[in-house]
Amino acid sequence: MNIHNPPTNQEERLHILTLVRSQFRELTGTEAGVTCASCQRKVPVRFMYHCFNCGLWFCHRCSGEHFATGATTWNPMATAPRTAQNVRVMMSDGTVHEEAHWASDKSGEDQPPFEGWFVAVRSEETGAVVAYRGIPDPVGWQPPRGEKR
Numbered sequence: 001m002n003i004h005n006p007p008t009n010q011e012e013r014l015h016i017l018t019l020v021r022s023q024f025r026e027l028t029g030t031e032a033g034v035t036c037a038s039c040q041r042k043v044p045v046r047f048m049y050h051c052f053n054c055g056l057w058f059c060h061r062c063s064g065e066h067f068a069t070g071a072t073t074w075n076p077m078a079t080a081p082r083t084a085q086n087v088r089v090m091m092s093d094g095t096v097h098e099e100a101h102w103a104s105d106k107s108g109e110d111q112p113p114f115e116g117w118f119v120a121v122r123s124e125e126t127g128a129v130v131a132y133r134g135i136p137d138p139v140g141w142q143p144p145r146g147e148k149r
Helices: 010-028 060-068
Strands: 087-090 096-105 114-122 129-135 140-142
Touching: 096 129
Parallel strands: none
Antiparallel strands: 087 096, 087 140, 096 114, 114 129
């Protein structure tokens, strides 16, 4: 698991939470430093960088990789494109949908009126999109992987 990328499943989320708890114990205890989540070196807290998105602490050497990935930078949903353009979205529980888009049709002509964020439902056999389902309000967004902001 690469801790510099958002967790993609429950096991990875639990791993991150375990690291955060361990670092929190070090911060609140009498320990002289905090263990870097990436390289495992113990460093005085005044020389550590804290990621407010994932909660982990990183030393100077490792912080560059973590913060440079862009994986920790989630834009506010108010700035997300309200178009059919796919973006990555993060839900309040940490789940990340790699392909989500905004859709709206309030005319009610061909179907009941709708508005919101949607993700593709794909066929298990072919991987083709067979439908779209609405998702509750995401808490952050990013451009698709590989695209610059």
